[in-house]
Amino acid sequence: MMRLGVLAIGAVLAVSVSYPVLGEEGGDEQARKEVREVMKRLQARYEKTKDLQADFTQKTTIEGFERPMTSSGKVYIKKPGRLRWNYLDPSAEDIYVQGDDVKVYVPEHKQVLVGKLTHMAASRAPLELLQGAAKLDASFEAEPTPGKSRGVGGIRLVTLVPKSHDAEAHGTVQRIVVEVFPKTYFIRSLSLHEVSGNVSNFEFSSLQSNIGLDDDLFVPKFPPDVEVVKAPVLTQP
Numbered sequence: 693m694m695r696l697g698v699l700a701i702g703a704v705l706a707v708s709v710s711y712p713v714l715g716e717e718g719g720d721e722q723a724r725k726e727v728r729e730v731m732k733r734l735q736a737r738y739e740k741t742k743d744l745q746a747d748f749t750q751k752t753t754i755e756g757f758e759r760p761m762t763s764s765g766k767v768y769i770k771k772p773g774r775l776r777w778n779y780l781d782p783s784a785e786d787i788y789v790q791g792d793d794v795k796v797y798v799p800e801h802k803q804v805l806v807g808k809l810t811h812m813a814a815s816r817a818p819l820e821l822l823q824g825a826a827k828l829d830a831s832f833e834a835e836p837t838p839g840k841s842r843g844v845g846g847i848r849l850v851t852l853v854p855k856s857h858d859a860e861a862h863g864t865v866q867r868i869v870v871e872v873f874p875k876t877y878f879i880r881s882l883s884l885h886e887v888s889g890n891v892s893n894f895e896f897s898s899l900q901s902n903i904g905l906d907d908d909l910f911v912p913k914f915p916p917d918v919e920v921v922k923a924p925v926l927t928q929p
Contacts, residue, residue, distance in 0.1 A: 723836035726848040731834055733877040734870075743770040743905040744878075746896045755889035767896075774910040788912045794923070795912050804914055807923025831855060837869055843881075845874025864888060873899075 745768045753760045765780040775789035786797040789809060796805040837849035852868040869883040878899050884892045 720836065723848065727834055727836050727850050730848055730850055730872060730877075734872060734879070737877045741771075741901045743903065744768070744899065744901045745903070745905065746899040748897075749895050750892060752892040753890065768905060768909055770905050770907070770910060774907075776910050786912070788910065790910060796923075797912065797914055797918070801919075802915070802917065803919045803921050804912075805921050805923050807925070811923070811925040832868075843871035843874075847872060847874055 745766065747764070748767055749762070749764045751760050751762050763779050763781060763783075765778045767778070768776040773789070773791045775787070777787040779785040779787075784799045788795045788797075792808050792810055794805075794807050794809050797803075798805070831854060832852040833855055835851045835853060837851045841849065843849050850870045852870060854865055854867075864886045866885045866887045868885070870879060871881040872878065873880045876899070878901070879896060881893065881895045884894070886892075
């Protein structure tokens with residue numbers, strides 16, 4: 693199954709985060725001040741990050757299903773525009789992004805799904821973010837996450853909401869909740885909330901940055917007998 697949410701999450705992880713434009717005036721000034729501080733430090737961290745690898749765990753709750761789906765694996769990112777997302781458990785699935793090209797390899801089915809990120813995600817936003825051609829504040833408003841819950845170390849959770857003028861382009865994404873590590877300000881967790889009610893929670897660990905990831909790591913290598921399948925186009929070219 694093509695996990696389109698991964699492309700949005702990968703884009704947020706890979707982008708050099710810019711200083712956000714917050715929502716409407718009013719509300720809790722202290723909360724908005726904390727959000728500005730989190731985003732400022734997040735920006736400083738990711739501007740210095742040329743490559744990144746991490747372990748991840750994912751829990752996806754699908755509307756109408758009682759039991760969530762859980763999986764885990766590794767993610768590799770190298771600027772600009774390269775992403776490798778490897779699911780290892782409970783089954784193998786490898787997602788490669790190189791610029792606008794996406795390849796999804798499912799060993800169990802001996803198939804490779806190939807397509808364009810701009811077509812599969814129904815928006816240019818993920819591609820632009822991965823390539824560094826856009827910044828988060830161009831597509832999202834950063835807001836304090838409602839409620840009193842905070843992340844590790846008591847740091848304010850940040851909610852990214854698609855800007856109204858770009859809502860159609862973002863398609864299914866309703867909001868993304870971001871939690872950072874208290875010392876490094878790398879992203880610790882991301883929760884992707886879809887309009888449908890589905891929620892995917894990603895937690896990252898064992899992060900390593902600027903270790904000189906080899907370009908070859910992002911070059912797909914498939915068995916010669918693999919079947920190549922064209923991905924459906926979700927929007928007009």
